[in-house]
Amino acid sequence: RKEVEQDPGPFNVPEGATVAFNCTYSNSASQSFFWYRQDCRKEPKLLMSVYSSGNEDGRFTAQLNRASQYISLLIRDSKLSDSATYLCVVNLGNEKLTFGTGTRLTIIP
Amino acid sequence: ETGVTQSPTHLIKTRGQQVTLRCSSQSGHNTVSWYQQALGQGPQFIFQYYREEENGRGNFPPRFSGLQFPNYSSELNVNALELDDSALYLCASSWGTTLMDTQYFGPGTRLTVL
Numbered sequence: 130r131k132e133v134e135q136d137p138g139p140f141n142v143p144e145g146a147t148v149a150f151n152c153t154y155s156n157s158a159s160q161s162f163f164w165y166r167q168d169c170r171k172e173p174k175l176l177m178s179v180y181s182s183g184n185e186d187g188r189f190t191a192q193l194n195r196a197s198q199y200i201s202l203l204i205r206d207s208k209l210s211d212s213a214t215y216l217c218v219v220n221l222g223n224e225k226l227t228f229g230t231g232t233r234l235t236i237i238p
Numbered sequence: 239e240t241g242v243t244q245s246p247t248h249l250i251k252t253r254g255q256q257v258t259l260r261c262s263s264q265s266g267h268n269t270v271s272w273y274q275q276a277l278g279q280g281p282q283f284i285f286q287y288y289r290e291e292e293n294g295r296g297n298f299p300p301r302f303s304g305l306q307f308p309n310y311s312s313e314l315n316v317n318a319l320e321l322d323d324s325a326l327y328l329c330a331s332s333w334g335t336t337l338m339d340t341q342y343f344g345p346g347t348r349l350t351v352l
């Protein structure tokens with residue numbers, strides 16, 4: 130089992146729709162969770178940290194489920210500019226970031 | 239822009255050669271982490287440097303080595319290049335070494351090994 134696992138997609142979603150991604154992690158001792166966004170041939174950029182109580186930033190909502198060991202990202206009212214690869218990132222308790230393979234999202238006009 | 243720069247942007251080498259990649263961290267940051275991102279994969283942690291000392295290493299062989307300089311810029315050296323070393327190499331800088339310190343990525347160096 131991979132340490133951090135994501136559905137690679139691609140997800141092709143019409144503009145304005147809501148889309149959600151999940152990511153599972155292997156180590157129950159994991160303490161820090163993040164979503165990064167990576168555009169084609171660009172570097173990853175921090176989208177948001179994921180807090181235990183869940184958190185929201187505009188159209189983006191992140192949730193953590195420690196019991197089932199997964200985090201999720203919800204994007205509402207999707208825009209063309211949301212097209213990117215979304216990387217799930219976890220500190221597995223060893224003070225280094227472990228990235229998932231990423232989920233590719235394409236928003237269709 | 240994050241203020242993290244990397245050079246060169248692209249590089250082509252042949253098997254067996256050696257390569258040095260460079261990273262200048264964002265002003266005020268004292269920690270640099272290096273990652274390898276193969277096509278279609280997420281970045282894999284290579285190692286981290288904090289105040290000129292290695293501070294953690296991923297599952298990479300010793301032919302991957304690094305340095306950090308007093309100005310906190312960093313180099314990644316790879317000896318005896320193999321075809322599988324072809325990847326995007328990313329550096330990320332941060333203030334501090336804990337994972338609550340946000341890491342800012344540079345644009346990467348794309349290495350092709352023929």
